[in-house]
Amino acid sequence: MNFAIQDVTARQVYNLLIGLVAPRPIALVTSQSESGQLNAAPFSAYNYVCTDPPVLALGVTNRPGGGFAPKDTARNIRRTGEFVVNVVTEDLLQAMNICATDFPEEVNELEMAGLETEVSSVVRVPRIRQAHAALECREHTTLEIGRSRIILGEVVSVYVEDQFVDPAGPYIRAEELHAVGRMNGLGSYVRTRDAFLHQPRISYAEWLAGKRS
Numbered sequence: 001m002n003f004a005i006q007d008v009t010a011r012q013v014y015n016l017l018i019g020l021v022a023p024r025p026i027a028l029v030t031s032q033s034e035s036g037q038l039n040a041a042p043f044s045a046y047n048y049v050c051t052d053p054p055v056l057a058l059g060v061t062n063r064p065g066g067g068f069a070p071k072d073t074a075r076n077i078r079r080t081g082e083f084v085v086n087v088v089t090e091d092l093l094q095a096m097n098i099c100a101t102d103f104p105e106e107v108n109e110l111e112m113a114g115l116e117t118e119v120s121s122v123v124r125v126p127r128i129r130q131a132h133a134a135l136e137c138r139e140h141t142t143l144e145i146g147r148s149r150i151i152l153g154e155v156v157s158v159y160v161e162d163q164f165v166d167p168a169g170p171y172i173r174a175e176e177l178h179a180v181g182r183m184n185g186l187g188s189y190v191r192t193r194d195a196f197l198h199q200p201r202i203s204y205a206e207w208l209a210g211k212r213s
């Protein structure tokens with residue numbers, strides 16, 4: 001089947017893209033309003049886009065309804081310039097899902113989800129205490145594209161629980177972290193527990209020597 005984008009609705013494009021660009025990492029983003037009201041929400045239009053400098057991207061659509069009202073996360077980041085990405089692992093899945101509920105602006109999603117906060121190292125926005133890893137970010141740029149905002153955040157500090165760091169690299173002990181990924185958006189996720197495949201890259205010299213895997 002082929003889908004010409006001009007022939008399908010925005011909702012159908014969404015369905016196609018989220019089914020195909022998957023699994024996606026999930027950023028449980030903490031942010032704060034100018035008055036200090038805490039906010040937490042998950043985003044899977046999320047990835048790092050470069051490492052020197054370290055920059056990650058979040059795709060935040062505007063609130064449903066056809067207008068241009070930003071979600072609380074996008075508004076907070078625009079106004080305070082800071083946020084924290086808390087890494088979503090198996091043990092945080094339910095709490096993350098509660099944070100996605102469309103609570104009124106004055107409700108602190110973290111309280112609803114039974115999550116606590118911990119002071120961050122560099123930014124004023126706290127991280128989630130129960131998260132095993134978190135990326136503290138300062139807004140680099142926000143692009144407005146159609147009804148979405150693409151937020152580029154420069155990572156200014158990285159927190160990882162000691163048990164998940166192999167100091168040799170340092171490397172993240174990703175096989176032990178049990179991060180979850182989002183699939184097609186209908187409440188579907190994937191575990192990474194016991195799911196790793198290993199396929200080392202082949203150098204050109206190895207290729208010439210006949211190595212194929």
Ligand SMILES: Cc1cc2nc3c(=O)[nH]c(=O)nc-3n(C[C@H](O)[C@H](O)[C@H](O)COP(=O)(O)O)c2cc1C
Binds near residue numbers: 026045046061062101
């Ligand atoms: C796993 C998951 C991933 C999500 N990813 C996105 C996303 O990438 N972009 C987006 O705009 N909304 C996404 N949402 C929906 C937001 O989390 C939801 O609209 C939330 O209420 C926004 O909260 P806020 O207004 O406090 O920022 C996602 C929801 C879930 C459960």
